[in-house]
Amino acid sequence: MLEVRNLKVAYSGIQALRGVSLDVAKGETVALIGPNGAGKSSLLNTISGIVRPEAGSVTMDGADLTGMRPWGVTNAGILQVPESRKVFSEMTVLENLSVGKTALHGRAADYDLSDVFKVFPILEDRRNQRAGSLSGGQQQMLVIGRALMGGPRLLLLDEPSLGLAPVIIAQVFEALAALKTQGLTILLVEQNAHLALSASDRAYVMEQGKIVKSGDSAALAEDPEITALYLGQA
């Protein structure tokens, strides 16, 4: 479905991605783990068209998306849930969800409001509340719901667990598992490697702008190097 080939990105001289290649097949949940500053968000933002690559390519079902602007990428069905949530804080929950529909650009919606409320019932109770006044967990659910309203064929998630209590993380990941069962394809960026590996089929490990390891999540979870570096406490 998604093919990333030899992607290179630099910010005014700082090389953030040094030739990254990665694949996501339809229906898969693929995790991308790595330490702070590895370039995980840079990769997602390059796929989303926010950042332009120096070299390399991004294709979706054979269609070249390299260098396409974000509105073109969303139209191709790639929706990103950004790092640190970024709800539209002055708008209500319903308005936030409604903005998500912009990403459809006239495509048929795969998820409507009632689907989102089924996945995250709390959002229905809070539908007229200002998004900025929601708790962190509720905001995370809202931004996932907002992206669902945009009809994703591939959902990119940037550290959905960041700063959330374990109970809430469990809720969010249960919802993601349910979405996967319904057939949604997911690329999940996480620093919490344990969580990411248990929630995914395959995983890539990124360090300093490069993929240094990849494989089945279950196998990586047993890999001594990975356990030492990323699952230290486990």
Add this chain to the structure above:
Amino acid sequence: MLAQQLLNGLVVSGVYALFSLGFTLVFGIQRILNLAHGAVFMTGAMVAYYTVDGGGPLWLGFILAIVVSGLLSVLVEIICFRRLRKTGDEEFGGVVSSIGAGLVITTIAQQVSNTQILRFPFETFPVVIFRFWDLRVSMLQLFMAGAAIVMVLILGYLFYKTAFGRRVRAVTDNEHAAMLMGINPNRIYSQTYFLAGALAGAAGVLVGLAFNSISFVMGDPYLMFGFAIIILGGLGSIPGALLASVVFGMVQTLTIAYLPSGLTDTIIFAALFLILLIRPHGLLGQEDAGNLGGRR
């Protein structure tokens, strides 16, 4: 007498509202002070004048003024701000480049008008006075108040009740997240500047009609008031700008009516100062509203 002055004040407030809403809209979404806004306002008045001067009807002049001012405002955004935004230095750079754009527009208007004060031919707007109770209202005043109210309502509807308005507010709130939802911010900016310019152009025509005096410098005092109004309203707050316009319009009309002339501006700006001492973030402003560029 007081009721009459309050009525007059309300009409003045409407014009201020039209002018400053656009100014606020732009500030709210980009944190940019568009100092060419006064020149756009003046352009509206000029376009209406030359339409009527050329034999066209006033309604056509009004519509042309709105369209031309809207487009001019879009052009100002593209030329003055769009490139600067990419450098991330738009707050101060934008002030300078929009002053430049304002000067260019004003100078062109000065050339075109030959540095003259232009006046609409007599009865361009029918002079009809209504009297009720003890009050005197001209049809022009009714039209001004009506036009201001209708435009503010339309803007409010667009902004708070439509998908377009939600997209504008989304970009205002978080441009990055808005882009990830497939919104093209540049398009939103163009649309916002068009609305802002159109409102200013309409205000320009109304002011030109009310004083029957149009000149290339007529935008300057309004820019000053617009500036004060968005500060008083709470930087970028639309309801705040509306409220501040009414406060300004009223205070100005009442001081002109009851106090020695020449004191008006002193009192207005002293009042502004006092209100800001009590409410530093303006009437309806939020704590972080003055935190320029802090959203990115």
